[in-house]
Amino acid sequence: MSEEMEGAEQKGDHALQDEKRKGGIRTMPFIFANEISEKLAVVGFQANMISYLTLQLHMPLAKAATTLTNFGGTASLTPLIGAFLADAYVGRFWAVTVSSIIYQIGMISLTVSAIMPQFRPPPCTSNQNCMEASAWQLAVLYVSLLLTALGAGGIRACVVAFGADQFDESDPKEKTKTWNFFNWYYFCMGVSMLLAVTVVVYIQDNVGWGLGLGIPTVAMAISVVSFVLGYRMYRRLEPSGSPFTRLAQVVVAAVRKRKLPMVSDPSCLYVNEEMDAPISLSGKLVHTKQLRFLDKAAIITEEDRRQPNPWRLSTVHRVEELKSVIRMAPIWAAGILVITASTQQYTFSLQQARTMDRRFSPASSFRIPPGSMTVFTMLAMLLTITLYDRALIPLARRFTGLDRGISFLHRMGIGFAISTLATLVAGLVEVRRKAAAAAAGILNDPSTIVPISVFWLVPQYALHGVAEAFTSIGHLEFFYDQAPESMRSTATALFWMSISVGSYVSTMLVSVVHHYSAGPGGSNWLPDNLNRGRLEYFYWIITLLQLLNLVYYAICAKFYTYKPLQLRRRKEEEAVELSSKV
Structure with missing residues (x-):
């Protein structure tokens, strides 16, 4: 009998040791490599896609902006589907793997459409109007974007939760690493986005869209391979039903x-x-x-x-x-308008940049691609994350006693306030840009570069980056920590759903402003010729909405009740107690 007990004990020790060998820091290179490659693919075409739609497919500006925000909204809504399948049936590993393959197919389709001329309208000439893309050419584009949106569903919903799963939250040492993971996950994502908005966007504008989209397509293939290579090392939680x-x-x-x-x-x-x-x-x-x-x-x-x-x-x-889910809903809703504000970087702020002097200096011949202006957002975000993780957290721990320095609710609130300031600054800069256009006498000539440096846009881009470092990471921490354990993929999907709703709200605001600001002759606040528009009014409407949202969030955060969790003892502690009894 004692031999049987000894054998069972040895089997239990082996199982425990095998479990301890999985997960932890050793899995991070595979997960971060997947994230870097995947974000390079996503941002590599998204950051400059409005240029592709307006210059290659000849879409009007408002239609192109609406197309992109609708696509962004759909891509952020599909994570609910991916989260449901992961939590209920297939687990997070397989959800990420299969979704990455679907995304890859969409990227290949998009690249092929950019290479083959029959998928685009003929180039504009001086003696004819630009012909907009035909219905079937747009259909190819929309199918490609839809495939990438479906693929994004499983990736976005599960990668963050899967990475955090690699740390045992019942172990005090590993729980601290969990919160560091969120910062460094976002840091790696920011590095990838930085490469996308510089190198990839430059290639798209100056070399060609075939190569400019081909690089992200190859990056997506690398992300799939790097993620699968870590299969044996991952801590994989079994799905627990719907x-x-x-x-x-x-x-x-x-x-x-x-x-x-x-x-x-x-x-x-x-x-x-x-x-x-x-x-x-x-x-x-x-x-x-x-x-x-x-x-x-x-x-x-x-x-x-x-x-x-x-x-x-x-x-x-x-x-x-x-x-817990019901208590999270008001905090979730508060993040929507922040996304509405930040989406303007990829639409109207980019169009502002296109009209301005993009040279580094008057003697320089190199011009910054408009889509690369978000590099200042990325740099500000990366710098903020580094300072937050290396300096602010250790300093804040001395006063708060919290492992993460400040609570995620405080972190989000700081981000909301900075985002409000960013849109206010954007409106003021637009006033300055139009004044320069008026002084140069080119209000009616949108093709002429306004004599004002594009670096006037740096403050609004940088402030959005700082806001994202606080708001987005705080949001992810909030959803992962406060969601029920069996619903963490679903909770991460809620984060992306707030991005979806924010994108749709942006579309709605553009449509409403177009309708109610329409004047005689078809003029409105957001025409193709921004020199004759009132883009600053649009920014200030968003600023006012964000101020009201900040007050709403402060009330929600004050009365929020944290999830009441009674931790279980770790398996190692139970094993020690069992062996002492034997």
């Missing part, structure tokens, strides 16, 4: 028992740790007093004792899962 089904079961059970009186003692509510084990590996959620109506789903009746039914009876843990 989270949406569990949430629906809680709602249905609560509605069915709505007439039952609430129990006076919360300890009498239904708890089943064995049933919840697959969805609570790190710890269980404990009862909270908020949203008490949902607690009725966990009241045990005689019928429940005879024949338990998840559509009539839910555990406290599952009820608290739904409560």
Whole structure:
């Protein structure tokens, strides 16, 4: 008997050691290599796509801007599908792998359409008007963009959560590394985006779109290979069933028992740790007093004792899962307008840059490509992340005692305030740009370069970068930390969904402004000739909306209740206790 116990103990030790060998820092090169290559592919065509649409496909500016924001919105909505499949059925590893392949197909299609002339309208000539792309040429473009949007669904929803999964949050040493991971994940993403908006955009503008899109396509292939190479080293969590089904079961059970009186003692509510084990590996959620109506789903009746039914009876843990999601919703909504503001960098701010003097100096012949102006956003973001991780966090720990320095709610609030300042500055710079155009007498000549340096746009781009370093990383931390453990892919998808909604809000604002600012002769605030427009008014509308949003967020953050998690003991501690008993 003792030999059997000894053999079982040895097997348990081997399994524990095998589990400890997986995950951790050693997996980061594979995950970061995937992220760098994938972002090079994404940003490599997205940053300058408005130039492709207006110069190669001859789309009007407003239509091109709307097309891009709609595509960005769709690409940020599909993560909900990828998250559902990952959490419920296939796991995060396979969701990322398959989605990357779909994305690759879309990139190949887009590159082929840029190389072959039959997929584009003929070039403009001096004696004829520019012919806009035909319906079937646009159809090829939209199918390519749709494939990349579908592929982005699994990648965006799962890569961040999968990377954070490589650290054991029940281990105090590794939990600190989890928050560092978010900073360095975003840093690697920023480096890749920096390469995209400099090298790749320059090639697109000065060499050709075939090569300019071919490089991101090759980068996407590299990302797939690098991610798969780390297969044996990853800590892969098994899917735990549809989270949406569990949430629906809680709602249905609560509605069915709505007439039952609430129990006076919360300890009498239904708890089943064995049933919840697959969805609570790190710890269980404990009862909270908020949203008490949902607690009725966990009241045990005689019928429940005879024949338990998840559509009539839910555990406290599952009820608290739904409560956590509901509590996160107001914070999630606050991030939408920040995205609305930042999307202008890739549309109207880029068009501002196209009209300005893009030389480094009056004697220089090199001109900065308009799509490369976001390099200042990337540089500001990278510098902010580095200073935040290396200087601000250690300093803040002395005062707050928090591992991450400041809470993610404070971090997001700082980002919201800086984003508001960025759009205010953008409006002021547009006033200065138009004054220079008026002084030069070229208000009616949009083809002539306005005698004002493009470096006037640097403050607004840089402020957006600083804001993103605070807001986006804080948002990711918030969703990963506060989401139920079994729904972290879904929570990350909510982050991307806020980007989706923000892009659609941008589209809506452009449409509304076009409609209500229309004047005689078809003029409006956002014409193709920005010199005769009122782009500064558009920026100031966004500034006002962001100010109201900042007040709303401050109220939501003040009254937010953090997820009540009771951590489980680590496997190593349980093994030591078991061996001491043996």
